[in-house]
Structures are given as structure tokens and as C-alpha cells.
Amino acid sequence: MAQEAQKEKSMVLQKEMVEGLFDALSKVSETGKKVCYTFVPGNLSELIRTFDMLPVYPEINALQSAMRKKSASYIKEAEKHAHSEDVCTYVKCDVGMLMKGNIGPTGQKLPEPDILLLSYTGCFTFMKWFETLKREYPNAKVIMLHTPYQENAKMTPEMVQYMAKQLRDEVIPVMEEVSGVKYDENKLKKILGYSKEAGDWIAKIFDTTKHKPSPIDAYFAGVYYIGPINIGFRGTPEAVEYYKELYSEIMQRVEKGLGPITPEGEMKEEKYRLVVEGPPNWTNFREFWKLFYDMGAVIVASSYTKVGGVYDMGWRHDASRPLETLAEYCMNCYTNLNLPQRIELLSKCIKDYKADGYITNSIKSCNSFSAGQLAMMREIEDRMEVPVGFIESDLVDPRYFSYSNIKNRLESYFQMLGQRKMMENQEV
Amino acid sequence: MKKYYLGIDLGSTTSKAVIVNENDEIVGRGITNTRANYKVAADIAREEAIYDARFTLLQRKVGAEMIDKPEFKKYLKDLRNVFQYGQFKRRMDSLEKTLRSTVLAFTYDNKEAIIKALNSIIESIRPQIHNGFINENLGSKNQFFRDIVSERYNAEVEKYPAEFYEPLLLAFDKSITPTENEMVQYNFKELIYESMKILDEKYKGLADEQEDGSKEDWYYAELNAIKNNYKTVEHTLRQHITDIADEDIHIAKMVGTGYGRALLPFPEDCIKSEILCHAFGAHAVFPNTRTVLDIGGQDTKAIQVDRHGLVTSFHMNDRCAAGCGRYLGYIADEFGLSLNELGPEANKASKETTICSTCTVFAGAEVKELLHNGEERPNILAGLHKAIVQRAMSLIARSGGVKNEFTFTGGVARNEAVLKYVKQMVRGSYGEVTMNIHTDSIFMGALGGAMFARRNINADLPVQEKATNETL
Numbered sequence: 006m007a008q009e010a011q012k013e014k015s016m017v018l019q020k021e022m023v024e025g026l027f028d029a030l031s032k033v034s035e036t037g038k039k040v041c042y043t044f045v046p047g048n049l050s051e052l053i054r055t056f057d058m059l060p061v062y063p064e065i066n067a068l069q070s071a072m073r074k075k076s077a078s079y080i081k082e083a084e085k086h087a088h089s090e091d092v093c094t095y096v097k098c099d100v101g102m103l104m105k106g107n108i109g110p111t112g113q114k115l116p117e118p119d120i121l122l123l124s125y126t127g128c129f130t131f132m133k134w135f136e137t138l139k140r141e142y143p144n145a146k147v148i149m150l151h152t153p154y155q156e157n158a159k160m161t162p163e164m165v166q167y168m169a170k171q172l173r174d175e176v177i178p179v180m181e182e183v184s185g186v187k188y189d190e191n192k193l194k195k196i197l198g199y200s201k202e203a204g205d206w207i208a209k210i211f212d213t214t215k216h217k218p219s220p221i222d223a224y225f226a227g228v229y230y231i232g233p234i235n236i237g238f239r240g241t242p243e244a245v246e247y248y249k250e251l252y253s254e255i256m257q258r259v260e261k262g263l264g265p266i267t268p269e270g271e272m273k274e275e276k277y278r279l280v281v282e283g284p285p286n287w288t289n290f291r292e293f294w295k296l297f298y299d300m301g302a303v304i305v306a307s308s309y310t311k312v313g314g315v316y317d318m319g320w321r322h323d324a325s326r327p328l329e330t331l332a333e334y335c336m337n338c339y340t341n342l343n344l345p346q347r348i349e350l351l352s353k354c355i356k357d358y359k360a361d362g363y364i365t366n367s368i369k370s371c372n373s374f375s376a377g378q379l380a381m382m383r384e385i386e387d388r389m390e391v392p393v394g395f396i397e398s399d400l401v402d403p404r405y406f407s408y409s410n411i412k413n414r415l416e417s418y419f420q421m422l423g424q425r426k427m428m429e430n431q432e433v
Numbered sequence: 434m435k436k437y438y439l440g441i442d443l444g445s446t447t448s449k450a451v452i453v454n455e456n457d458e459i460v461g462r463g464i465t466n467t468r469a470n471y472k473v474a475a476d477i478a479r480e481e482a483i484y485d486a487r488f489t490l491l492q493r494k495v496g497a498e499m500i501d502k503p504e505f506k507k508y509l510k511d512l513r514n515v516f517q518y519g520q521f522k523r524r525m526d527s528l529e530k531t532l533r534s535t536v537l538a539f540t541y542d543n544k545e546a547i548i549k550a551l552n553s554i555i556e557s558i559r560p561q562i563h564n565g566f567i568n569e570n571l572g573s574k575n576q577f578f579r580d581i582v583s584e585r586y587n588a589e590v591e592k593y594p595a596e597f598y599e600p601l602l603l604a605f606d607k608s609i610t611p612t613e614n615e616m617v618q619y620n621f622k623e624l625i626y627e628s629m630k631i632l633d634e635k636y637k638g639l640a641d642e643q644e645d646g647s648k649e650d651w652y653y654a655e656l657n658a659i660k661n662n663y664k665t666v667e668h669t670l671r672q673h674i675t676d677i678a679d680e681d682i683h684i685a686k687m688v689g690t691g692y693g694r695a696l697l698p699f700p701e702d703c704i705k706s707e708i709l710c711h712a713f714g715a716h717a718v719f720p721n722t723r724t725v726l727d728i729g730g731q732d733t734k735a736i737q738v739d740r741h742g743l744v745t746s747f748h749m750n751d752r753c754a755a756g757c758g759r760y761l762g763y764i765a766d767e768f769g770l771s772l773n774e775l776g777p778e779a780n781k782a783s784k785e786t787t788i789c790s791t792c793t794v795f796a797g798a799e800v801k802e803l804l805h806n807g808e809e810r811p812n813i814l815a816g817l818h819k820a821i822v823q824r825a826m827s828l829i830a831r832s833g834g835v836k837n838e839f840t841f842t843g844g845v846a847r848n849e850a851v852l853k854y855v856k857q858m859v860r861g862s863y864g865e866v867t868m869n870i871h872t873d874s875i876f877m878g879a880l881g882g883a884m885f886a887r888r889n890i891n892a893d894l895p896v897q898e899k900a901t902n903e904t905l
């Protein structure tokens with residue numbers, strides 16, 4: 006029972022955070038708080054918070070809509086307004102939601118943006134997305150922050166200065182103007198201190214998969230764990246408390262030798278440990294997850310849980326260099342890494358967490374993730390000598406989730422892993 | 434008791450069964466068209482494989498020395514054809530019954546005339562089919578019941594005035610599906626004795642045939658030998674045939690695979706992915722295989738295997754059927770050709786017309802446009818075949834390319850134009866590699882399944898110790 010109560014505590018904390026945010030968003034007309042729409046990769050939560058503004062993440066709303074089975078009608082609405090079939094379905098889901106009254110995941114209406122802050126330019130679609138939103142919200146101020154790609158696998162001092170300058174000269178003045186709040190560097194530093202702490206806990210949490218059985222699923226449950234930092238709570242004491250609590254719950258599972266919790270209860274037997282590349286499908290999230298846990302497969306690491314920050318390689322927010330650290334954070338998001346860096350990161354995951362295999366979920370909608378996925382898979386297959394698998398689905402368009410096709414591929418893949426394991430055992 | 438192992442590959446177009454013995458040798462194979470009732474398709478394929486196994490065992494029993502004699506060769510070949518006729522006839526009887534009752538329920542004004550027409554069609558088809566099996570080689574043409582009957586039925590219907598078309602074709606459509614979806618029970622012993630009787634009659638009345646050079650020498654050699662010796666052959670074989678008919682073909686274990694595998698009434702631990710089965714089967718026949726390309730009815734798979742025949746990686750299409758067997762079927766319909774005619778027709782091409790459409794349905798429209806513009810039929814067909822292979826090549830590239838040796842399997846491997854382009858493009862992209870294509874490529878999945886059954890490899894699910902030898 007004690008464990009049940011513990012388990013609920015982190016979930017309760019998360020629920021409180023999310024509800025609090027949407028509640029605050031629904032009351033901006035009374036409170037006068039300003040609203041900043043922005044994206045998860047390279048998100049500047051700390052800066053938004055410094056100016057007492059509230060963040061809205063259109064991608065998060067889109068995936069929430071998909072999980073609530075509303076994305077199909079939103080996408081249809083956007084397509085009715087001439088958005089092509091090939092446009093990213095996050096965009097169409099968001100645009101459709103807007104056209105149907107902009108009701109958020111909690112059933113409350115979302116406020117209009119005062120600022121449209123493009124925090125990451127690595128995804129070209131993001132730029133087009135906000136251009137579309139700009140037409141819908143002509144009064145919103147637009148900030149386009151340019152993020153240099155890590156072409157040579159590093160963030161040079163010049164790149165950092167280039168971005169810090171943009172923050173200083175272009176982002177902060179607009180935020181001051183819109184919010185009416187003066188930039189307070191000490192406040193930002195304090196917030197960044199919490200961000201660093203949250204980063205430490207997150208790294209520890211995702212490192213618990215080194216245990217056998219893994220106490221968590223780092224993909225299907227992992228996407229819930231990164232919720233707080235991806236919806237604007239990074240840099241808050243609440244987030245630190247949440248992660249601390251989550252970590253202690255997970256460690257209790259480790260001590261008891263328990264595997265991950267699935268929607269159908271505890272996973273019985275851990276047969277395969279996998280690393281997954283690419284975002285999950287949201288429209289059929291439960292079904293998708295079930296295909297894995299039914300076969301005894303647990304995800305020990307995933308690239309997707311690193312979209313809101315890569316903490317594996319030791320990078321943390323540094324409060325002593327506030328703008329520079331924000332610049333680094335933006336450039337260090339997963340999709341801004343070059344392909345060799347991503348391969349390095351995923352290979353490390355395979356090695357550290359003793360993965361049996363590597364699976365790519367190729368997303369029809371997502372250029373940021375899809376480019377280079379196949380080349381990475383081949384390289385990882387050669388380098389790590391693990392069986393690789395390739396499945397295809399989409400983010401939030403249910404028309405592109407074919408259950409039987411995915412099941413067929415996964416079944417074949419797991420049988421292949423099973424054979425491989427048996428052969429290895431025989432050779433031993 | 435000897436043990437046998439069964440693999441069933443329930444594909445989207447055809448269902449295949451293979452039986453292997455304890456040495457992984459194929460003793461029986463069966464194939465039928467997949468139909469709405471999967472269980473019936475699987476049952477028929479299995480029954481066919483068991484009959485085939487009995488014939489194989491008969492040949493072994495008779496012995497190599499005797500089997501090579503022309504009169505024995507001829508007798509066993511004919512026996513096989515007549516046996517098939519016996520099976521065919523039972524199903525035909527059922528179809529005739531269904532046809533008659535279907536037409537009886539019609540409300541057309543000219544119902545009486547339709548019934549009369551139907552009866553006379555049945556009367557004229559019957560001897561055609563009888564003759565096809567008994568005196569010609571219809572049995573060895575790899576045609577399914579539905580194809581054989583519909584071809585002749587349609588030809589007969591065309592002889593009637595237009596007002597008969599609709600009711601007669603409707604009657605056939607309404608009757609063939611239920612007939613195909615019911616299981617017709619045969620008794621092997623009964624059927625084989627009946628076949629021997631028919632053969633006896635046939636040989637008794639065998640007329641002399643002039644050697645006019647239209648047929649190969651062995652044909653006349655066999656004919657003459659059987660004419661003079663059929664009584665002796667019959668006598669020699671009778672006991673062997675009885676023994677084989679009485680032998681219990683004990684299926685110790687089985688594995689189901691293929692696109693419809695989840696629907697097979699097999700225990701869960703007897704179901705295996707077709708990717709693993711195709712690779713294992715292909716590797717068993719060609720042990721140096723490292724890359725397998727399988728083009729089936731509605732999917733194409735590029736598979737990499739290791740030296741044990743185990744899959745290391747694979748890629749498959751599952752978004753679109755363009756580039757698969759069904760695409761060829763559709764194209765054949767567009768041109769009014771049968772599937773078997775497609776390849777040879779394409780190979781008459783002087784060049785390959787570029788086909789831009791990546792969609793099966795759109796390709797149909799493109800073909801019409803090209804024909805309208807005066808493009809030669811073989812050239813268009815060649816372009817279509819090439820397009821299929823190009824798609825397969827892209828899958829191969831995604832799966833890691835071609836490694837030596839390369840084995841091509843699946844129903845589409847029977848198409849000679851596809852084969853030509855596969856060879857051309859594999860060599861073009863990967864240089865000289867050994868390429869294996871087996872005449873029985875279509876059975877590779879079922880073979881792999883049977884071999885897995887023998888090994889009882891349960892990769893994913895706990896081994897159930899209880900025997901899985903209950904019948905389907």
C-alpha cells in the first residue's frame with residue numbers, strides 16, 4: 006500500500022502543475038498575465054518565467070488532442086482550410102484546434118498569444134507554423150531566434166555569443182515591452198539554479214534503466230516524466246520536488262527488483278531491452294505501448310525524451326552565465342545535434358543500458374527526426390552489432406497508424422531478437 | 434512411427450503447405466488460392482501436402498530402379514492427374530448443386546430458359562474437364578479450381594444471347610464463393626482406387642498414335658511402354674498403393690506463417706513471422722544465402738540473414754501494394770491477360786516504357802493513356818515489370834544492400850520478366866553475386882515454417898511441452 010501511495014504522489018504533483026498552468030491560462034483576462042507561445046525544443050522557460058509570463062506549447066496541445074482522440078477532426082478542419090496532406094500533423098492539429106475555438110486539453114479556452122517566440126530554427130516547419138499563427142493573431146509580437154546547427158559537433162564560443170546577443174538585443178527587449186516587467190538577471194539566475202537541479206534528477210532518473218529489470222520504460226513512461234520540463238516548469242521548485250519524488254519512487258522499485266509499470270499493471274517479465282529513436286505515435290499511444298510490453302520489451306532509452314534537453318552527456322544549466330547557458334541549452338537540444346553526435350549518444354545508451362536492440366519509429370510528419378534516421382540505423386547496426394528494426398507511423402494523424410502493419414513488423418522483430426538471444430546463449 | 438512436420442504459409446493470394454521429414458527433406462507440398470474462409474484454405478493446402486507426401490512415399494517405396502522405367506513413370510504421372518480429377522469432380526459436384534439451387538431462387542422472367550442454359554453449360558463443361566485431366570495435362574498446370582471452372586464457364590456463357598449474361602454470371606459469382614469456402618472431404622484410398630479404375634479404362638482403349646515429330650521422343654516411349662504393360666504395372670503397384678494409403682502420416686508438429694497467420698487455428702506458440710520463415714526456407718535450400726528478396730501477393734520483403742539462416746535485419750513495404758503480386762494481377766486484368774502470360778509478353782519488348790505512377794490504380798490509367806498514344810503492349814508491360822523491381826531494389830538498399838549469395842523467393846519469382854530485371858539490377862548495383870532462384874520459390878515460407886516446427890524453435894513464447902499434433 007505504501008508503494009501505491011508513493012506512486013501516486015509524483016503523479017499528483019504533476020497533475021497539480023498541469024492543472025495550475027491551464028487554470029492560470031484561462032484566467033489571463035482577469036490577472037492580466039501575458040502569454041508566450043513557444044516550442045519544446047530549445048524552449049526558454051526560464052526567461053518566460055523571469056518576465057512572469059505564461060507559456061503555451063502548441064506541440065503539447067497537439068499531442069494531448071491526439072491522446073484525447075480529437076486530432077482527426079482538427080486535422081480535417083485544417084485540411085478544409087487548404088493545409089496540404091503533407092503538412093506536419095502537429096501544425097494541422099494546432100491550426101484545426103484554433104479554428105474550432107482553441108479549447109485546451111483541460112477543456113478550458115486557451116488565451117491568445119501576446120508573443121510568438123520561435124526558440125528553435127532547426128525545424129523549418131516551426132518557422133512556417135508561427136508564420137501561420139502570426140496571420141491568425143496579428144497583434145502578437147513575433148520573436149525569431151536563430152539557433153545555429155551543431156554542424157561540427159560542438160558549440161563554439163562564437164555560436165554561444167551569437168545566440169546570447171540575440172537574447173540580449175532581440176528577445177529580452179520585446180519581453181520587457183510586452184510584459185511590462187524589467188529584466189532581472191538575479192531572478193533569472195535563481196530560476197536557472199532550479200533548472201540545473203531538475204536536470205540532475207532527470208539524468209539520474211533515466212539512468213535507472215541500467216538496472217535489470219529496468220524499473221521504468223524510458224519511452225512510453227518517459228514521455229510522462231519529461232512532461233513538467235517540457236511544459237514550462239523547468240526552473241521551478243515544484244519541478245525539482247516532482248523529480249526528487251519520482252526518483253525515490255523509482256529507487257524503491259529498484260530495491261524490490263520490480264520492472265516498469267504499464268497501463269495494465271506491472272510488466273511481468275523483461276525479455277528485451279530496446280533503445281528507440283523517434284517520437285511515439287500519440288493517436289494510438291496505449292495500443293502502441295501494449296505491442297511492446299505484451300512481448301516483454303522495455304525501452305531503456307529513447308531519443309524522444311531528450312527533445313526538451315540532453316542531459317546524458319553532462320551538460321547542465323549554469324546560473325553564473327545566464328544568457329550563455331540559455332544559448333547552449335537551445336543549441337544542445339537533440340534534433341540540433343549532428344548525425345554523428347546522435348549516433349554517439351544512442352550508441353552510448355545501447356552500451357550503458359545493455360540494450361538487445363534498436364528500433365526506429367519513422368514519423369511521416371516529422372522532418373527534424375526523419376532526416377538521416379536510416380543512415381543512423383545502419384551505422385548503429387554496424388557499430389553496436391545489435392539487431393535493428395524499422396516501423397512507420399505518425400504523430401497525431403490516426404490515418405497513418407496501421408496497427409496490423411506495425412504489429413507484423415514488431416512481431417517479426419521480436420522473434421528475430423528471440424532467435425538471436427537463443428543462439429548467443431547456445432554459444433555461451 | 435515416422436514423424437513429419439508441417440509448415441503452412443497463409444499468404445494473401447495463395448496458401449501453401451510443406452511437409453518435411455526428420456531430415457528436413459520435403460516430402461509433400463500443397464497449394465491453393467486463399468479465400469474468405471482461411472481455415473478452409475489452410476486445410477486444403479495441408480490435405481494437398483499430405484496427398485503429395487503419399488505420392489512421394491509411393492515413389493520411394495516403388496524404388497528408384499523401377500520408377501525410372503517409362504511405363505512406371507507414365508502410370509504414376511497419369512495416376513496423379515486422375516487423382517486430381519477425382520478431387521476436382523467432388524468439388525465440381527458441389528458447385529453444380531449450388532449453381533442449380535441459386536438459379537432456382539432467381540426471379541427473372543426467363544428463368545426457365547436460364548435453368549436450361551445452365552444445365553447445358555454444365556453438360557458441356559464436364560467432359561472438357563474430364564478430358565483435360567485424364568487425357569491432357571490440366572493437372573500439372575498449377576491452376577486452382579476457381580480458375581479452371583470460371584475459364585470454361587465464361588467461355589460457354591459467351592455463346593448465349595446477351596440477356597443470359599447477367600443471370601448466368603451472377604449465378605456463378607453467387608455459387609463459387611460458398612463452394613470454395615466449404616471443406617470437401619475425400620478419402621484417399623477410395624479416391625486412388627477410383628483413379629486406378631479410370632486409368633485401367635483409359636489404357637484399355639488407348640489407340641495407336643502416329644509419331645509425327647510434334648512431341649518429344651520420351652512421350653512416345655512412355656506411351657508405347659504403358660500400352661503394352663499397364664496390367665503388369667497396375668499389379669505391381671497395387672500393394673504399394675494400398676500400403677501408402679494405409680500409412681499414418683503423423684504430423685508431429687506444425688508452424689503457421691504468412692499474412693493470415695494470426696487467423697490460423699493454431700496454438701499461439703506455433704505461429705511464426707513469415708520474415709523468419711522465408712529466410713529460413715531460402716537458407717535451407719541455398720545455405721550460402723545472405724540476402725533474401727521475397728515478393729509475395731501484397732508485400733515485398735528484403736531480408737538479411739546470417740550463416741545460420743537467422744534474420745539479422747529486414748525491410749518491407751506495408752504502405753502500398755504497388756510492386757507486389759497484386760499489382761501484377763491488376764495489370765494482367767487491365768490487359769486482359771492471365772498472370773502466366775504477363776512475363777513472356779513483357780519479354781517481347783524492344784524497350785521499357787517509363788511508368789511514372791507509383792500507385793497501382795493510377796498505373797492502370799497511365800497504361801490506358803500509353804496504349805492510346807500507340808505505345809506497344811510489350812514495351813508498356815516491360816516498363817511495369819521494371820518499375821516493380823525498382824521498388825524492390827529500394828527496399829533492398831534500405832535493408833542493407835545485396836550480400837553474396839542472393840536468393841529470390843515468393844510467387845512473383847515465377848514471373849520471367851521480373852526475374853530478368855532482378856538479375857539485371859542486382860548485378861548493376863552490386864556487381865557479380867551468386868543469384869539463386871528455385872522453381873519452388875513460392876513454397877519457401879512454408880518450408881521454413883516446417884523446419885521451425887521440426888526444431889520446435891520457440892523464440893518468443895515459452896515452449897509448451899504438450900504435443901501440438903492435433904489436426905487443424
